[in-house]
Amino acid sequence: MYIALIVLGGLAGIGVLLFIYGVTIFNQLVTLRNRVDNAFAQIEVQLKRRHDLIPNLVEIAKGYMAHERDTLEAVIKARNAAVTGLQGAAGDPGDAQAMTAMMGAEKGLSGALGRLFALAEAYPDLKANQNMIQLTEELTSTENKISFARQGYNDSVTEYNTYKQTFPPVLVAGLTGHGQDRRHLEFDSAAIAEAPKVSFN
Amino acid sequence: MxxxxxxxxxxxxxxxxxxxxxxxxxxxxxxxxxxxxxxxxxxxxxxxxxxxxxxxxxxxxxxxxxxxxxxxxxxxxxxxxxxxxxxxxxxxxGGGTRVAESVGGRQLAHHTSDPLERRLLNIVEEMAIASGTPVPPVYLMEEPGINAFAAGYLPGDAVVGVTRGAIENLSRDELQGVIAHEFSHIFNGDxxxxxxxxxxxxxxxxxxxxxxxxxxxxxxxxxxxxxxxxxxxxxxxxxxxxxxxxxxxxxxxxxxxxxxAVSRQREYLADASAVQFTRNPTGISGALKRIGGAIFGGRLQHPNASMASHMYFAQGVFEGLSGLLATHPPLPKRILAIEPNWDGNYLAEAAESSLRAGASFSAAQPATGAARESRSARSSGADLAAAGLSGLAPTSRMRELDRQPRGGSAARAAAGVAPDRSAQYSVPEMMAAADQVGRRRRSIRTTPSGCWPNCPRA
Known part of the structure; x- marks a missing residue:
């Protein structure tokens, strides 16, 4: 009789301890996930700023490079695609598909912008324009902020993924809706791989 | 990396x-x-x-x-x-604010429209994101030397101060390295x-x-x-x-x-952290080389400058010959710590600033490592080679040249603006410095010097 009680009590005690342990893990998971979301929000702010700057840029460039209509339109198109992509991803940062779409759109935008700037090199008047100089600086800074914020985001993603994949958190993660890994952001890897084209003819 | x-x-x-x-x-x-x-x-x-x-x-x-x-x-x-x-x-x-004001700093307004100040504020915000610290107030000191400091007891009351010489003579990447260095002082509680x-x-x-x-x-x-x-x-x-x-x-x-000795170790730490924050060693090492090659170096002239000597980016006041009492390691040692293959040449003053004369758009690209480096090569390569020489010339003369239609490095070198400081820099030395700039920007060797910015494009 007593023995049974002691065993029962012991089991209940272990159960309570395990539960408390599980709760701690769960809380840690939530903390880390919120940190990832916050880091994403930081990027989102900068991406929005980038998207806001681009129409101004195109507007100024239009006055000088009327012949490059196609390039300018491509930039605007890429920009609108990126805006849509960002909205989709911001709605649910956990959705890997939306994230991929967003990264693709940002990649497209970077490419279009790169072409625009490459063309702009041939328009000295445009480059001397004060508004253009200012906008360029703002855009440069925004790009830098995006990449630094991305560093922070990727760090937080790594921390979250590592924690939830390790044992024992992996047991809790599956049960409490932390099953899916977060994705790292890599949207300008294409821009890095792409060598600058210089030709002389 | x-x-x-x-x-x-x-x-x-x-x-x-x-x-x-x-x-x-x-x-x-x-x-x-x-x-x-x-x-x-x-x-x-x-x-x-x-x-x-x-x-x-x-x-x-x-x-x-x-x-x-x-x-x-x-x-x-x-x-x-x-x-x-x-x-x-x-x-x-009084925190960092008092220090900054006592050495003659002026706080920059957030809505400033001056391009150089704007760029500085932007860089500070970038580094705040990279280091994960709050954005500090920024002070500008009207000094010709290239220097910067962080002041304040806690990250919350910290400020960053930068000299006019730094924002005018450093390129964007170099200034970013300097600011990252100061953020390390804030971040590490130095x-x-x-x-x-x-x-x-x-x-x-x-x-x-x-x-x-x-x-x-x-x-x-x-x-x-x-x-x-x-x-x-x-x-x-x-x-x-x-x-x-x-x-x-x-x-x-x-x-x-x-x-x-502690202070010198913290400088090494801050240099290494600057590389970590920016992931771009050429920024900080370039800034150090420019200080080495600058007329005013990192010197500060304000009478109160010595008060904050331990907080500067580079040695700001004279602190004895022995080096034992110096708050900063010697420049060559710092550069070699970042760039072990450094050839010993400093950069002459005045980086090609996109904000001063003839804007270069190259920087307005996703700015990471190699891409950034090679892109700036395309636009400013020939010019930078010239800058290696031109920086040695009296500034007023240079501005005049800058305003003229760009004739490329040949014209500038031919203008014979350098001899003023030839006592300190022989021509081969200057050529070596210019060449070093060129080497980092690979495409310069294939660029016919003199066509920029009107090089024919595809």
Whole structure:
């Protein structure tokens, strides 16, 4: 009789301890996930700023490079695609598909912008324009902020993924809706791989 | 990308810990030495009272020396402690804002439209994101030297100050490296460490002041007293005065050496952290090379500049030849720590600034590592080669040249604007510097110099 009680009590005690342990893990998971979301929000702010700057840029460039209509339109198109992509991803940062779409759109935008700037090199008047100089600086800074914020985001993603994949958190993660890994952001890897084209003819 | 910068950070942190330990040991040695003196004084007083009363009347004979030892030790500790608390509170007061204003800084408004100021504020925001610290207020000092500082006790009251010379002569990447370096000081709490060390040094110095004062007053006391019985005590007090003076002076001198060594380690740490934050070693090393090649170097002219010497990016005030008291490691050592393959050439003044003359758009691209580097090659390569020469010329003359239609490096070199400083820089040296700029920007070798920006494009 007593023995049974002691065993029962012991089991209940272990159960309570395990539960408390599980709760701690769960809380840690939530903390880390919120940190990832916050880091994403930081990027989102900068991406929005980038998207806001681009129409101004195109507007100024239009006055000088009327012949490059196609390039300018491509930039605007890429920009609108990126805006849509960002909205989709911001709605649910956990959705890997939306994230991929967003990264693709940002990649497209970077490419279009790169072409625009490459063309702009041939328009000295445009480059001397004060508004253009200012906008360029703002855009440069925004790009830098995006990449630094991305560093922070990727760090937080790594921390979250590592924690939830390790044992024992992996047991809790599956049960409490932390099953899916977060994705790292890599949207300008294409821009890095792409060598600058210089030709002389 | 190597992760050597993490190893360098660890090494600098380890060195700091060892030095701080040494510093604590020095303070402890001073306190113990004084306690020993106290013991001697106590023993002497027991002896003298025993002699005067003729017999072993001193009931506390065994305890009194220890009591004196305790009193002297505690006294020394109290003097050092209170002296440092006072000094720390003095230095803390007003936070970084007061320091920045006392060296002639002017706070930049967030909505400034001046392109150089705008760029500086943007870079500060970028580094705040990269280091994960709050955005500090930014101060501009109207000084021609290339320098910057971080001031304040805690990250919350920190400010960043930059000289006019820095924002005008450094490229965007280089300025970013400098600001990242300052953010490392904020992030690692270096200003706090420094203020504490200065405070404790002040406390030790106070000991020597007390010794000095004791010796001075002893002179009068000695004349007035003919009492033989006090002879022993007076001798002990005299000795105490001398010991205080010597220990205090020696302690503050050695402590000063340790403080300078700590400061130098923190500079290495900040350089390595700057590479970590920006992931671009050429930025910070380029800035250091430019300081080495600049007419004004990192010198500051404001009369209060020495007040904040430990916080600057580069050595801002003269601090003795020996190097032992220098708050910053020598430039070549810092550059070699970042760029082990450095060829020993500095960069001449005035980076090609996209904001000053003929904008270069190259920077407005996703700015990461290789891409950024090679892109800037395309636009400013030929010009930078020229900058290697042109920076040596009087600035007004250069501006004039900048305003003319670009004829490329040949025209500029031919303009013969360099000889003013030829005593310091021979032509081959300048060519080597220019070549070095070129080497990092690979495409320059294939660019027909002189066509930019009207090079035919595909």
């Amino acid at each position: 190597s992760t050597r910068f993490f190893e360098q950070q660890d090494s600098a942190r380890g060195q700091t810990t060892r030095l701080i330990l040494l510093f604590s040991l020095a303070v402890a040695a001073i306190v113990i030495a004084l306690a020993a003196i106290g013991y001697g004084v106590g023993a002497a007083s027991v002896e003298s009272s025993a002699r005067s009363l003729g017999g072993n009347s001193a009931a506390d004979a065994g305890v009194r020396p220890w009591l004196f030892a305790f009193l002297f030790g505690a006294g020394a500790l109290a003097v050092i402690g209170l002296g440092s608390l006072y000094q720390i509170s003095q230095l803390r007061w 200003m706090r460490t420094n203020i504490r060390l200065i405070g404790i040094l002040h406390g030790i110095l106070l000991l020597s002041l007390i010794g000095h004062w004791l010796l001075r007053s002893m002179r009068y006391m000695h004349l007035g007293s003919n009492n033989k019985n006090n002879g022993g005590v007076i001798a002990a007090l005299l000795m105490l005065g001398v010991v205080l003076l010597v220990l205090g002076s020696l302690g503050s001198f050695l402590g000063g050496l340790i403080k300078a």
